[in-house]
Amino acid sequence: MTHSLTIFTWITIGCWILFCSYWLLLRNKTKENIKVRTAKERFMGALGYFLIFSSLYAPLLMTGGIGRRILPADVVLQTAGVVLCITGILICIWSRYLLGKNWSGGVTAKKDHELVMTGPYRFVRHPIYTGFITAVTGTTLVTGGLAAIIMTLIFALGLCIKINQEEILLSNLFPEAYTAYQQHTRKLIPFIW
Template sequence: MLRNRTKENVQVRTTRQRIMGALGYVIIFTFLYLPLFVKGGFAGRIIPNTAWLQLTGALLCIVGVGTCIWSRALLGSNWSGGVTAKKDHELVVKGPYRLVRHPIYTGFICALAGTCLVTGGLGAIVITSVYTLGLCMKINQEEVLLSDIFPGSYAAYQQHTRKLIPFIW
């Protein structure tokens, strides 16, 4: 598995951090897919179930997951699930990292949005919005960390590469 081939963390993640991360994914995927099994209420579908929305959602999800996989593969042993420095950390600026500084998050948000279009639930939309805000906070933490690790080069990278949305933000 890729996770086992990552560089050693400079600071180890706590058990609480790992549990909270796993719990977060359980909550996200529960709300994303609940509309497929429950009718009405907070989990019920509010987005129309049309063929073009389903196709758009499926394509967004495929592109998002593909972006996540490609970005993660390029990071290689520099990847970490949490905001942490690695021993001999390297700044990756190729592939999707040429367009955005955080393409794994871009891909994940894209996949979540696509899933929302497919399942159509209010809970899915709410959890996707909350998760996106949480990722924006995590991005800010990562930007500080990467600026500390790569003082000159990360500032230069920030000047010509968008944060999350290619050509926009």
């Protein structure tokens, strides 16, 4: 193995266990979807999580190739990574809590869908994605693997596509309210984009 399990690594693993536990706990506590997600969509979502987590922790499993560590195992870099991971997971959990029964794993409307604009939704329209990208980036700084860096970039681009799909859906569901909401909040990065 090219990477040992440091305290930094353990903290990120703990963060992701917390994230996954919270998501699993609430996965069926949502309103009914107007359009049911297919088995293929659910499988692709699970596969995506598997690829993300295996890429993030590839340096723990591989000695070279795409799993090799390319970022230095620097205390400052890893401390920053832990702070980003913790912050990102907390943003995800807070945002998911506020969405409540309106949350969906896919881009779909719920029966009696509500537009949430409180908490982190005051600053960005997609704070779960903001938090997730932040946590993934933080974990990448801790593990430092090439696979993690590549997956972080691919994942961020994929989320941008999903964000555009969600923006269309929410604009159709809440034509006036969502347009007004878009005018005073950013998509993903507070005060920037």
